Amino acid sequence: DTGVSQDPRHKITKRGQNVTFRCDPISEHNRLYWYRQTLGQGPEFLTYFQNEAQLEKSRLLSDRFSAERPKGSFSTLEIQRTEQGDSAMYLCASSLGDSWRGETQYFGPGTRLLVL
Amino acid sequence: AQKVTQAQTEISVVEKEDVTLDCVYETRDTTYYLFWYKQPPSGELVFLIRRNSFDEQNEISGRYSWNFQKSTSSFNFTITASQVVDSAVYFCALPQGGSEKLVFGKGTKLTVNP
Numbered sequence: 001d002t003g004v005s006q007d008p009r010h011k012i013t014k015r016g017q018n019v020t021f022r023c024d025p026i027s028e029h030n031r032l033y034w035y036r037q038t039l040g041q042g043p044e045f046l047t048y049f050q051n052e053a054q055l056e057k058s059r060l061l062s063d064r065f066s067a068e069r070p071k072g073s074f075s076t077l078e079i080q081r082t083e084q085g086d087s088a089m090y091l092c093a094s095s096l097g098d099s100w101r102g103e104t105q106y107f108g109p110g111t112r113l114l115v116l
Numbered sequence: 117a118q119k120v121t122q123a124q125t126e127i128s129v130v131e132k133e134d135v136t137l138d139c140v141y142e143t144r145d146t147t148y149y150l151f152w153y154k155q156p157p158s159g160e161l162v163f164l165i166r167r168n169s170f171d172e173q174n175e176i177s178g179r180y181s182w183n184f185q186k187s188t189s190s191f192n193f194t195i196t197a198s199q200v201v202d203s204a205v206y207f208c209a210l211p212q213g214g215s216e217k218l219v220f221g222k223g224t225k226l227t228v229n230p
Binding site for chain 1: 120148149151153158159160161162163166168207209210211212215216217218219220221222223
């Protein structure tokens with residue numbers, strides 16, 4: 001069974017550049033989540049999709065951040081005009097569910113972003 | 117709002133010692149779920165356990181055991197006979213009420229020395 005995959009695993013960019021990350025969930029999972037984790041902290045929720053619909057966005061997700069899941073399969077997270085404060089690990093997770101039942105979220109390996 | 121507190125920032129033990137990681141949570145929900153995840157140095161969060169608030173029985177899986185006490189809002193995790201491979205950061209989490217959004221504690225970094 002293939003787990004959640006993320007690409008790239010590492011990204012170094014200069015301040016002001018745009019970056020895009022990709023997440024491929026577990027194949028039958030209809031829900032997909034993005035979290036951000038900074039050093040010494042637990043992951044913080046950014047947004048989540050059920051199929052192709054983006055159902056919830058955190059206030060952490062500024063206008064420079066956008067996420068899509070166009071066909072209800074893979075998702076992309078884009079950060080425009082990156083800032084040094086965007087440096088973090090970006091984690092993707094997926095789960096299977098139709099209503100709120102606290103379904104288990106399975107995480108990918110993450111994309112580590114460094115903004116110089 | 118949900119809150120998870122992991123008061124132990126770092127724990128260091130010698131191999132074969134038992135170690136308990138504490139998790140205290142706050143929620144107004146009557147039904148909720150609790151999770152533990154492990155994050156080894158590679159960075160990937162590995163799912164360990166999901167527990168329903170209705171089920172207060174302790175759970176054991178190999179060297180791992182979990183003690184859920186609703187009365188004290190705690191969901192503690194014990195590793196028996198720790199091994200070097202158990203070295204990781206461990207996170208406790210619960211979903212935000214009525215949402216699938218997970219709220220994590222700050223994690224406990226466990227170092228098991230040979």
